[in-house]
Amino acid sequence: MSKSETYYQWARRKGVSRRDFFKFCTLMGAMLGLEATEFPKIVSALQSKPRLPVIYLNLQECTCCGESFLRSSHPLVSDLIFNMISLDYMEVLQAAAGKQAEEVRLKTMKDHPGGYILVVEGSVTLGNGGVFCTIGGVSTTDILKQTAEGAAAVIAYGSCATNACVQGAYPNPTEAVPIRRVIKNKPVIDVPGCPPIAEVITGTIVHYLTYGEIPELTNQGRPKAFYEHRVHDNCVRRAFFDAGQFVESFDDAGAKQGWCLYKMGCKGPTTYNACAITEWNDGVSYPIKSGHPCIGCSENNFFDNTPFYTHLAKIPNNALGKDVDQVGMDVVGVAGLAVVAHAGMTAVVKHGEKKAKEGSKP
Amino acid sequence: MSILRSQVYVWEFPVRFFHWVNALAITILFLTGMYIGHPILDTPGEAVGHFFMGRVRYWHGIFAFIFMANMLFRLYWFWAGNEYSKMRLWKKEFWRDAVTTFKYYTFMTREHAEHVGHNALAQLMYFFFVWLGGLLIMLTGLAMRGGSDPNGTIQTLFGWVVPLLRNEYQVRNLHHFLAWGFAVFLIGHLYMVFRQDILDDDGTISSMINGYKFELSSQNNKKARP
């Protein structure tokens, strides 16, 4: 495989028909929310530009992102994703190991300075100089810094990379931090989720190839095409929410009817992700559709805002130990008592004053 | 013992109007908001026939915008209104008055300085609970509403609130917390109003309807009206 081979040439060599290649281009355009007039740009970019080398780092994580990635829905997409991210380096999948593997990474970095995309799965640790996660004796923080140096853009793939996920939850013993905290001088694209949707990576790469820049991001630094909507706003159960029909326990009649899971702890109302639109496993389903409340895995600190199966408004506040409405009611109670006490005091004092006045009168 | 009292026009119509619109809006916002947080009623039958939660959210939105417009109007009236409609936290007299009033309320002194308008402590309460709390509850509320229309004006203007508080869960939390501030405020407010009316017999309660309060006539000259 020559390095200057274009995506189109590569696809043809792999036996992809021209028709399927076009299908892929339109699919990508649609996923990125582009207008139909933009599709030819994608086609010409993929036909003329050489494949973008991608380095995929696995840092402090559980590889669920990688797993999700391997199971990306559309077979054509998954095939292309695989090869699109060119796998110059990905520990989980590469045949090479040890020194050999590291050499591949260093070679890609040397051959394509400023021309490769770095996908990072997992968080970096700052605690004790980053000793909590090392690869080949080097701390992941250093590996990340070194690899990001010559990258065109960094994709923080998965909640670990965007918000330190579970290991970053209180008390965060390893001082796990998101990629953004360490990489300051490169464009970082956050693709949160535990795991996130795989298509985002292909989408981002296609966008970068076509326009030479990273896609538009939301105010939270995530690709807008995928993360601009709340799960709740596109949820299949939304009609039941608006009607006021809620599942009260997992085996009640409402659950069988497919009612809204709000009271079962659904975080859909505060979660921005594409689950309800793109769905998982070839568009088969997503958690809420299958009857499980959303746990809000793509949101910062989601693991601190637990328990998962407690209604949103009843989740105890971490600092106060009670849910806010309970705290609010307590404060109102105290205020009520204070008013009663003050009123009583006023009555006593005024009564005393009156007596004193009457006493001094005659 | 007869005390001469004279009538003073304290609360101009816009101020009274603001007050009652605010009272109505806050009450409805609090009730609908709590319902959205804790939907206790169950709707039977098929979802197609109902839109209860949807309607509660709808009215929450309507009154939120009424509340905001009303507050903006009052902001303008701080500038356009009479002497009693102003809040001057930066003045020395304000803080001196805050101390005397505090002493009066904690029974350290018997009598308080006569106020036809608000005393400094009352104004501080308004400042913290209604203005500061109101501002934050508006920002958090707008940030949450904006999310439904990612390319809309509201999201463009107020989208920054979500990353500021790390995630929307916290935005929601703060929104609820502030709502309780209004409940606490209401208790204190009602108590102080009734207390004032009873102790000084100055028409505090009725003044919110007709605008007039009574004051000792000897005080009249001291506080010349603009």
Ligand code: SF4
């Ligand atoms: S199941 Fe969750 S996301 Fe879906 S409508 Fe109910 S609360 Fe919203």
